[in-house]
Amino acid sequence: MPSMTRRGALGALVGAVGSVAGCAALGDDDAPPIERSWYADFRDPSSVAVTADGQLLAGSHSPFRDRPIVAGLDAGTGETTWSVTTSKGRKSPIAVADGRAYAVSTAGKIVAVDAAAGDSVWRRELDPFDDEPGVVEFAPLPLGDRVVAPISGTGDGVPDRLLCVARADGERLFTHDLSASLSGAPGALPDGVVAPLLDGRVVRLDRGGSVRWTREVDAALSAVGAADGTVYFGAATEALLALDAATGTVEWRRSLDNTVFTRPLVTDDRVYVGGADYSLRAFDAASGRQLWRDDLDNAVTYGPMRVGDRLVTLVGGPRQIRGPSGAVPFRPVVLYVHDRDGTRRRAVRFDDEQRFEGGGVEWAGAAGGAVYLGQTFGLTRVAPEAIADA
Secondary structure (H helix, E strand, O other), X not given: OOOHHHHHHOOOOOOOOOOEOOOOOOOHHHOOOOOEEEEXXXXXXXXXXXOOOOOEEEEEOOOOOOOOOEEEXXXXXXXXXXXXXXXXXXXXXXXXEOOEEEEXXXXXXXXXXXXXXXXXXXXEEOOOOOOOOOEOOXXXXXXXXXXXXXXXXXXXXXXXXEEEEEOOOOOEEEEEEOOOOEOOOOEEEOOEEEEEEOOOEEEEEEOOOOEEEEEEOOOOEOOOEEEOOEEEEEEOOOEEEEEEOOOOXXXXXXXXXOOOOOOOEEEOOEEEEEOOOOEEEEEEOOOOOEEEEEEOOOXXXXXXXXXXXXXXXXXXXXXXXXXXXXXXXXXXXXXXXXXXXXXXXXXXXXXXXXOOOOOOEEEEEEEOOEEEEEEOOOEEEEOHHHHHOO
């Protein structure tokens, strides 16, 4: 990690406090440092997603039975309109495709939920998880007529597996045991999946579960970004790599100052990467040439995400990181807004001293053109103008 000296050299950040839509009851001392469209009392939120017809969905990490594995929310108010629960057990983030949401629970179930009505389409029992029990850290991956669920073990040394089921009815199609724990979220390709592992391997599976290729990188890897036949990921060897998705051949490799914890964002012939070296960078996707860099105030833990013409990135927070790269400093927690040319538009700092509804910010996500903040006790939708007009 960058030294304290480096951290101290970074510029001071300005956290703007704006109007709070839907939170008029808050006093000035309790106002959040960023404008809200709404705040919902939705405990332990894990992720949000939006269907093609605009239905907002949220999931919960909570292990308690009475908290939803998938819930439908009113996008205008944040009110929960329906929820689907399952047996007691920690729950995965959700994935959405063709009007359905998919999630996995350590209670030993994978579910498909109709996003419009909130009806359970199917539920399937899984093989027992590892003792104590296992962790479902990553969202399922819709893949054509099937769904691939990453099933994680209890720790770095516990091999994980990829479970593939039919999207129509949840029938098991294959299970692929991995050689090591997943070090980041797998990436979906039109005809398969790419999985990054803690033992430094990248594994490419086809739709039937057969291994197409394995690439030895010799260091723990980040979540996988994929576009136009190329996969991108960061490695603990302080590098960003681009691999040919069909063969696993390295197309280019570029040096970083530390590892990468998050999925590279691939868009508009560029690759945007937030690093544990306290930086946000843009590279040309074809050549790997670095286009710009901005130094931030902590390790990037969520993003960058594209929201309209802006990039949104969160640093810090209580992020669990697998592997030998070291722990992420929890503080400071800062939300950044950039133009795609690297111009910084806004930096919103969430300080320990602040006491606003929902508690500390633990993650940021983008869905349906909006930004959401997962907090200790709830979920915030950031006002669109807080991003677009920054």
